[in-house]
Amino acid sequence: MQDAVEAHFQNVFRFALRLAGGDIHIAEDITQDTMTKALARSAQLSDPAALRSWLFSIATNCWIDHLRGRKRQCSEVGLAQAAAPEQSDAIELTEEYQLALKALDRLPDRQRSVMYLTACEAMSIKEVAEVLDISPDAVKASLYVARVRLRRILNPQID
Amino acid sequence: MNPSEMPSDPCQRAMRLMLEAESEQDWLSVEQHLAACPECLEMLEAEQASWAPGIDQLLADANQQVCVRSTAVTRVTLDLNRQANPGQRRTSGSAQRRWGVLALAAGVCIAAGFAIWPEPDKSQQLSQIVPDDVSVEERLPSDLENSVANSEKKQRDGSVAMQPDDVTTQVALRAQPGFVVAQQDTSGEIPFFWVLPSNE
Numbered sequence: 001m002q003d004a005v006e007a008h009f010q011n012v013f014r015f016a017l018r019l020a021g022g023d024i025h026i027a028e029d030i031t032q033d034t035m036t037k038a039l040a041r042s043a044q045l046s047d048p049a050a051l052r053s054w055l056f057s058i059a060t061n062c063w064i065d066h067l068r069g070r071k072r073q074c075s076e077v078g079l080a081q082a083a084a085p086e087q088s089d090a091i092e093l094t095e096e097y098q099l100a101l102k103a104l105d106r107l108p109d110r111q112r113s114v115m116y117l118t119a120c121e122a123m124s125i126k127e128v129a130e131v132l133d134i135s136p137d138a139v140k141a142s143l144y145v146a147r148v149r150l151r152r153i154l155n156p157q158i159d
Numbered sequence: 160m161n162p163s164e165m166p167s168d169p170c171q172r173a174m175r176l177m178l179e180a181e182s183e184q185d186w187l188s189v190e191q192h193l194a195a196c197p198e199c200l201e202m203l204e205a206e207q208a209s210w211a212p213g214i215d216q217l218l219a220d221a222n223q224q225v226c227v228r229s230t231a232v233t234r235v236t237l238d239l240n241r242q243a244n245p246g247q248r249r250t251s252g253s254a255q256r257r258w259g260v261l262a263l264a265a266g267v268c269i270a271a272g273f274a275i276w277p278e279p280d281k282s283q284q285l286s287q288i289v290p291d292d293v294s295v296e297e298r299l300p301s302d303l304e305n306s307v308a309n310s311e312k313k314q315r316d317g318s319v320a321m322q323p324d325d326v327t328t329q330v331a332l333r334a335q336p337g338f339v340v341a342q343q344d345t346s347g348e349i350p351f352f353w354v355l356p357s358n359e
Binding site: 100 | 218
């Protein structure tokens with residue numbers, strides 16, 4: 001089981017990176033939490049074929065936990081200080097790819113997750129719905145809106 | 160957008176909003192309408208068939224590039240110790256980041272060392288990033304040395320290396336040549352790092 005979970009490490013990390021809006025440090029924390037929880041709860045996974053979706057569900061919950069923790073931190077130490085974004089590590093990308101990922105990172109959480117899982121993980125609507133625990137129609141709606149918004153930003157590159 | 164100019168029909172209003180959306184609230188309204196209106200959703204799904212694949216492909220390509228690039232800078236501290244001892248204190252993210260910065264800086268130094276000296280001695284590499292007052296031999300149990308060697312071998316085969324843990328330390332790493340690897344002791348602290356030898 002450990003090997004199977006480990007095999008998805010890169011996928012989980014990349015998903016976490018987008019959840020975290022490109023912040024590598026947060027993505028590493030989310031990935032570590034996800035993998036640790038997955039290994040600890042591996043007995044709960046009844047269908048091995050659903051491992052990837054299951055891992056992404058855990059990652060999504062870890063991200064939500066992280067957001068809750070950040071909100072708590074904001075109320076404790078003051079909004080201005082806590083809200084300052086952490087500096088992301090620079091990842092060398094072409095300008096085109098940077099623009100695409102920045103545009104994706106600017107979308108709200110749900111649209112970003114739906115867009116990422118569909119485009120980058122090639123997940124079906126049903127799989128995405130299971131990962132995010134929302135209805136398939138909600139997935140389709142978020143996906144459409146996300147695509148329209150990205151199209152407006154990225155139009156010159158994809159036409 | 161002037162609300163009085165908006166169509167009263169919810170479907171028309173959503174379409175109009177989509178064209179003129181100015182705020183997150185506008186987009187949210189569109190999203191909520193589409194999720195609740197199968198007719199609109201079906202129509203728009205058909206409409207996007209001509210242009211959506213281009214966006215999906217661009218994102219997929221960009222994401223794939225991130226995967227390749229980030230592999231070179233990502234260190235992993237998969238703390239199996241927490242799994243074995245759930246109540247145990249965990250090294251905080253910020254502490255890990257402090258060590259991470261140190262480790263990455265050390266990694267750069269080591270990488271530079273590889274470029275200059277083709278076959279550096281492993282203990283010499285380690286000594287560059289372990290605190291001065293601690294000898295490498297004292298802090299690296301022999302079986303961990305073996306683990307490092309095994310990692311190197313596994314990576315040459317192209318597989319992912321996971322380290323076995325020993326009695327006093329829990330080490331979990333996804334080692335690749337040149338990677339900075341963190342070793343965590345049973346208290347959850349990270350006492351030091353080392354860098355796996357490069358293949359080259």
